[in-house]
Amino acid sequence: MKRLNPWLIVLFVLALFLMFSQAPISGRTSVNYNEFKALLEQDKVAQVIVRESTATVTLKEATPIPLPTPAGQPPRTTTTSSFSVRLPSSVATPDSGLIEQLDQRNVDLRFEQPSQWLGILLNFLPIILLFGMMYFFFMRAQGGQNGVMQFGQSRAKKYGKENRVQTKFTDVAGHEEAKKELIEVVDFLKNPGKYHQIGAEIPKGVLLVGPPGTGKTLLARAIAGEADVPFFSVSASEFMEMFVGVGASRVRTLFEDARKSAPAIMFIDEIDSIGRKRGAGIGGGHDEREQTLNQILSEMDGFDKASSVIVLGATNRPDVLDPALLRPGRFDRQVTIDLPNLKEREAILKVHLRNKPIGSGVDVNEIAKSTPYFSGADLKNVTNEAALEAARLSKTVIDMSDFYRALDKITLGLENGSLTISDAEKRAIAFHEAGHAVTAAVIPGSDKLQKVSIIPRGRALGAAFYLPEEQVLMSKERLENQLIVALGGRAAEEVFMGSVTSGAADDFRKATNIARKMVLEWGMGENFKNMALTTDSGPVFLGEDMAKPKAFSEHTSQLVDEDVKRILTRAFERSREIVQQYSAAMHEVAEALLSQELITGDVVREAVARVNGQAVSPELAKVPPA
Numbered sequence: 001m002k003r004l005n006p007w008l009i010v011l012f013v014l015a016l017f018l019m020f021s022q023a024p025i026s027g028r029t030s031v032n033y034n035e036f037k038a039l040l041e042q043d044k045v046a047q048v049i050v051r052e053s054t055a056t057v058t059l060k061e062a063t064p065i066p067l068p069t070p071a072g073q074p075p076r077t078t079t080t081s082s083f084s085v086r087l088p089s090s091v092a093t094p095d096s097g098l099i100e101q102l103d104q105r106n107v108d109l110r111f112e113q114p115s116q117w118l119g120i121l122l123n124f125l126p127i128i129l130l131f132g133m134m135y136f137f138f139m140r141a142q143g144g145q146n147g148v149m150q151f152g153q154s155r156a157k158k159y160g161k162e163n164r165v166q167t168k169f170t171d172v173a174g175h176e177e178a179k180k181e182l183i184e185v186v187d188f189l190k191n192p193g194k195y196h197q198i199g200a201e202i203p204k205g206v207l208l209v210g211p212p213g214t215g216k217t218l219l220a221r222a223i224a225g226e227a228d229v230p231f232f233s234v235s236a237s238e239f240m241e242m243f244v245g246v247g248a249s250r251v252r253t254l255f256e257d258a259r260k261s262a263p264a265i266m267f268i269d270e271i272d273s274i275g276r277k278r279g280a281g282i283g284g285g286h287d288e289r290e291q292t293l294n295q296i297l298s299e300m301d302g303f304d305k306a307s308s309v310i311v312l313g314a315t316n317r318p319d320v321l322d323p324a325l326l327r328p329g330r331f332d333r334q335v336t337i338d339l340p341n342l343k344e345r346e347a348i349l350k351v352h353l354r355n356k357p358i359g360s361g362v363d364v365n366e367i368a369k370s371t372p373y374f375s376g377a378d379l380k381n382v383t384n385e386a387a388l389e390a391a392r393l394s395k396t397v398i399d400m401s402d403f404y405r406a407l408d409k410i411t412l413g414l415e416n417g418s419l420t421i422s423d424a425e426k427r428a429i430a431f432h433e434a435g436h437a438v439t440a441a442v443i444p445g446s447d448k449l450q451k452v453s454i455i456p457r458g459r460a461l462g463a464a465f466y467l468p469e470e471q472v473l474m475s476k477e478r479l480e481n482q483l484i485v486a487l488g489g490r491a492a493e494e495v496f497m498g499s500v501t502s503g504a505a506d507d508f509r510k511a512t513n514i515a516r517k518m519v520l521e522w523g524m525g526e527n528f529k530n531m532a533l534t535t536d537s538g539p540v541f542l543g544e545d546m547a548k549p550k551a552f553s554e555h556t557s558q559l560v561d562e563d564v565k566r567i568l569t570r571a572f573e574r575s576r577e578i579v580q581q582y583s584a585a586m587h588e589v590a591e592a593l594l595s596q597e598l599i600t601g602d603v604v605r606e607a608v609a610r611v612n613g614q615a616v617s618p619e620l621a622k623v624p625p626a
Contacts, residue, residue, distance in 0.1 A: 029083040031065055036085040039063065040101060047108040050087070058082045165224040165231055172215060172222050173351045174344030174376070178335050182206070182219060185310060186227045189263045192308060203332040204300050205311040207271075209318045210337030213377030216314040219337065220267045223312065230261040236273045239292050247274070247292030255299040255309070263308035271313040275321045293322060300330045339375055342368055342470065348376050352383040359399035367403050370450070372468050382406055411465075413458020421456070427594065428497050429454050432504070433462040434589040435492025437604045439578050440466065440485045445478060447485075449601035454593050461503060462593075476524050479514060483571035484578070486511040491575035492586060515567045516560075525563035533560065585611050 036057060039045055047058040059081045067076045102109050169179050188195060188202045195202060208216040224231035232254060239247040258264045274292050300311060313331060315321065325331060340348055345368040353364070371379060385406035390398045421429070437452045447466035454462040471478075490504040519525035520533045533552055552560075579586055585607040592599050592607075 029065065029067070029078055029080050031067075031083050031085055033085055033088055035065065039065075040105065040107070043105050045102075045105065045107050047110070048102060049110045049112055051112050053087050055085050055087055056082065057085055164228070165221050167218065167221040167225045169222045169226055171351070172218055173347035174340045175215065175219065175337055178208075178219065178337055179222075181333065181335050182223055183226070186223060189227050189229050189265070189308065189310065192263065202308060203310065204329060205313060205331035206333045206335060207318070207326070207331040208312065208314045208335050208337055210316060211339060211375060212316050213375035214337045214339060215376045216316075216337050217267075217269060218376070220269075220312050220314060224265055224267070227265060230258070230264040232258055232261075232264065232266045233269070234267070235269045236271045236275070239274055247289070248295035251292060251295040251299060258309045263310075265310050265312060267312040267314070269314050271325075272315040272317040272320055275313075275315070275325050277320060277322045293325070297322075297324055297330065339373055340379075342372075345371055345374065345379060348379050349383065352380050356383065356387055357397045359397040362398065362400055362403070366400070369467050370403075370407055372470055378410075382410060385409060408453075408457060412460050412463055416456040416458070419456045421461070425501075426454065427590070428493060428501055429462045429503065430590040430593040431492045431496045431586065432489040432501075433464055433593060434586050434604075435488035435490070435575070435579050436464040436485055437488075437589055437601070438492075438582050438585050438608060439488035439575055440464065441601070441604045441608045442578050442582060443481045443484055446481050449604055451598060451600050452589070452593060452604065453598045455597050460506075476518070479518055479524070480567070480571060483511050483514060483568065484574045486514075487568070487572045488575045488579060491572060492579045495576060495579050496583075496586060496590075511568060511571070512564065515564045518567060519560055519563045524567075525560070526566060527559040527563050582608060582611050 036045075036055075039057075039059065044059050044061070044063055045057055046060045049056045049058075062079050062081045064077045064079050065083060067078055069075050099109065169183070172179065185203070185206055192202060208219060210216055220233075224233075234254065239250050254266065258266050274289055274296070276289070276293075278290050278293065311331070318326075318334070326334070346364055349364050349367055367382070371382060374382070382403065386398050386402040389402040389405045389409075393402075395402070433452050433454055437449055440446045440449045447468040450465040450467050452462075452464045457463065486507045487504075489507055490500060493500045493504070519528060523530045523532060533556070585604075588607040589599070589604050592603055
């Protein structure tokens with residue numbers, strides 16, 4: 001919670017002081033002059049304080065006093081020990097008769113000159129409070145006390161000798177090639193003379209590119225810890241503000257601070273938020289984001305060539321960045337931080353498990369194999385979820401069952417035990433999952449089946465888990481085999497249940513996406529062999545999308561749809577033939593699922609092996625050409 005503005009507190013205290021300081025004048029009961037004279041003659045007045053034409057009268061004791069009453073209303077009285085009275089104009093300067101009466105009765109008489117400044121402050125107090133409130137809320141909206149006077153100041157956090165970054169390259173598992181490239185950046189800053197001597201220029205910028213969670217920010221911190229130079233860290237979105245010109249001003253301030261601390265490293269995270277292509281949106285291009293980008297371009301490759309400041313940028317959308325930002329002289333190098341492979345995943349898991357109590361039966365290599373296409377952040381989440389699972393069961397160490405439950409929760413969601421499923425629906429789910437499992441066990445080269453479950457999790461009523469073999473290139477045959485496995489569930493429903501359900505919606509979505517990529521991007525369609533109809537990853541802005549010409553005609557769209565439909569139809573027919581030939585295995589696997597709800601892949605493979613020998617017939621193992 002933010003602290004209150006001290007100036008606002010001062011204003012409130014001043015207002016209260018002024019109000020209470022004026023209480024003797026404005027808070028007293030007012031009576032007429034004749035009533036005051038009567039009380040004076042009765043010797044009930046103890047003190048009179050005169051301020052201009054008004055007197056404050058203090059009585060010796062509380063006395064009932066009649067109040068001024070409008071005509072037609074009953075008289076009212078009040079009991080008070082003090083009141084105010086307005087003196088007649090003829091005695092604005094008290095006459096000798098009144099003073100003599102006061103002296104005769106030993107009344108304490110005082111004359112006070114009201115403060116002119118006090119009156120002025122009272123008159124302007126509402127305006128002062130109004131501006132104070134506006135100032136307070138304005139400061140809160142701009143992030144506290146640094147808002148108004150420091151709009152154009154950089155908000156980058158600086159790490160130096162006082163607060164050094166402790167992360168080193170040894171704390172980053174995997175990404176060996178990327179670390180070798182970045183170690184050179186550290187050497188540029190530590191030994192610049194070696195490069196200047198041979199005529200080489202220090203790179204201006206290094207762009208870290210990769211999917212979310214792969215460790216781009218972690219590598220930037222490791223560079224800061226290894227280089228041992230001032231490190232400025234800022235998110236690109238912090239340059240933007242509601243006022244025009246603030247972003248460019250903050251960029252100038254940041255680069256000025258970095259040059260004063262040179263040699264230094266400047267890290268701009270999520271640079272795509274301000275580095276997007278210019279002139280791609282609807283309307284004019286003179287906006288705050290483009291001004292900020294222009295200032296960055298100017299600062300990175302301006303007239304100052306001798307600056308020893310290296311800019312690190314991180315983004316997971318390099319396709320949307322402005323070409324001027326990526327040219328040599330600005331971001332000279334692009335370092336790709338990709339998803340970790342099997343060996344790197346194992347190393348990352350060991351880093352995250354080194355401070356956790358692990359059971360003797362935990363196989364880190366098996367966990368790494370079970371987490372294909374997981375990023376470093378995903379792997380950290382797996383280890384944390386496994387620790388939470390062990391803690392829920394009051395375990396002292398984490399075993400493999402905790403990791404399996406954590407993976408199930410992450411990939412599919414929590415178990416939905418409260419979901420009511422009828423026996424007919426449960427049987428349909430069992431045959432659906434058996435269709436996936438049996439086709440995966442039959443088709444050679446398919447991903448290894450790990451286990452099959454009909455326990456509802458998240459939005460899935462059942463699931464088959466695989467250990468996919470990681471490949472850089474995907475052959476046409478392997479893609480078609482994936483389609484056969486994906487459509488095996490619907491084929492099993494149609495053959496063994498006599499009707500189809502809505503449970504194959506996600507299977508169709510995945511299969512259609514693969515088939516469309518085969519036709520549009522990978523040139524595997526019958527009508528469009530060796531031809532890519534789409535090459536980009538989608539429009540950057542709505543305006544750019546509207547300006548683009550159509551990629552292909554309506555007739556071409558129809559041919560694309562024909563190819564996609566042909567590929568999916570062939571795969572479905574293969575799935576249908578396999579589940580029919582292996583009907584005995586289908587029934588065995590479905591009954592096992594109905595009784596146990598969770599079976600291993602070995603149960604499925606044994607059931608398949610008992611049908612027609614040990615292997616599937618060659619005509620079903622390979623998808624014939626159309």
